[in-house]
Amino acid sequence: MPRITALTPRDAGWFTRIAYRLARRQFGEVPEPFAVTARHPRLFRTALWHELGLQRATRVMPPGLIELAVYRTAWTVGCSWCVDFGAMLQRLDGLDVERLRHIADFETSDAYSDAEREVIRYADAIGSTPMSVTDEQVAALVDRYGKPGVLELTYQVAHENQRARFNHALDITDQGFGSGDACRIPWETSRS
CATH class of the missing domain: 1.20.1290.10 (AhpD-like)
Known part of the structure; x- marks a missing residue:
């Protein structure tokens, strides 16, 4: 179990719940680092946009x-x-x-x-x-x-x-x- 637990969907805001659904659809399950980082909403959004941008930029x-x-x-x-x-x-x-x-x-x-x-x-x-x-x-x-x-x-x-x-x-x-x-x-x- 991680040293800081994942943010549950029940405790997450609307943006995070949508991100969880999209991650589950893409990967089959919510990646745990994603859900742990979600405990810090601003950092979570920053990391999410960075990962998406990096994926698009690497060509x-x-x-x-x-x-x-x-x-x-x-x-x-x-x-x-x-x-x-x-x-x-x-x-x-x-x-x-x-x-x-x-x-x-x-x-x-x-x-x-x-x-x-x-x-x-x-x-x-x-x-x-x-x-x-x-x-x-x-x-x-x-x-x-x-x-x-x-x-x-x-x-x-x-x-x-x-x-x-x-x-x-x-x-x-x-x-x-x-x-x-x-x-x-x-x-x-x-x-x-």
Whole structure:
């Protein structure tokens, strides 16, 4: 159970209830980080508009590479919720989710292409402390995807770091999205 519980639909305002219905329709269930953030209505609306805008703005990089970099970032941070949700997104995009079992061995696994390895290395470099991105990495990515593509990739990886750390800090754990059997949020209200 998260350190801050989800806002129940009964206690939510009209905007949040509509957002819950739309999320349930799109994903099969309300994502728990979404419902936890709803306890702060202004932050909830800001995060919602940001996610929708980011989804619409990311159009240059191949979606599968973005999803893989985001997944790797979540995996590295250790956010089980983000790993679970990321596996679902890849499954819904028709990508091979079996290869995610080999993400730790991406350098040697036949499940990953050279382009995917390059993107994973870049995601790892962004997430390392201190950050270890090199001029050569960025130049190689710019040659392959252009400056807008590298900006999308960098932004998405940095944003996933934020999401994963937020969820991990609040002990929001996997919800079953990756298996295709998303479970309901336990709408407990004793902790806030």
